[in-house]
Amino acid sequence: MAKNDNADMLWHDDGHSIELRINRSELEVLSITCPKTDDRKCASEDHDCVVEYYIQRFGMECNAGVCPAAENIPICWTLLGDQRNLDLAQVWFMPKTDELFSAWLIATKNP
Numbered sequence: 001m002a003k004n005d006n007a008d009m010l011w012h013d014d015g016h017s018i019e020l021r022i023n024r025s026e027l028e029v030l031s032i033t034c035p036k037t038d039d040r041k042c043a044s045e046d047h048d049c050v051v052e053y054y055i056q057r058f059g060m061e062c063n064a065g066v067c068p069a070a071e072n073i074p075i076c077w078t079l080l081g082d083q084r085n086l087d088l089a090q091v092w093f094m095p096k097t098d099e100l101f102s103a104w105l106i107a108t109k110n111p
């Protein structure tokens with residue numbers, strides 16, 4: 001987990017990933033992998049995984065990064081708002097291969 005002190009965002013680096021496919025000119029999300037550990041931060045009262053819920057509901061609109069095309073992309077994620085009321089919250093995910101995010105993530109883990 002990495003914290004951005006300027007925005008109070010906690011980025012979770014806990015094993016989530018997305019599997020993508022390009023179908024003609026469309027990018028399709030085939031699956032979302034959740035680590036489903038006992039201490040995971042992505043579980044809510046109403047949803048098994050808020051990351052899966054948001055990506056299935058909004059697709060790539062939750063993406064905040066850029067990365068090379070790949071079938072499987074490991075991601076970090078953050079939730080803004082109350083996890084108990086997802087209609088008033090927002091989940092963002094960032095590919096771990098995004099160059100700027102990756103550099104920031106490494107710097108925050110190894111100050």
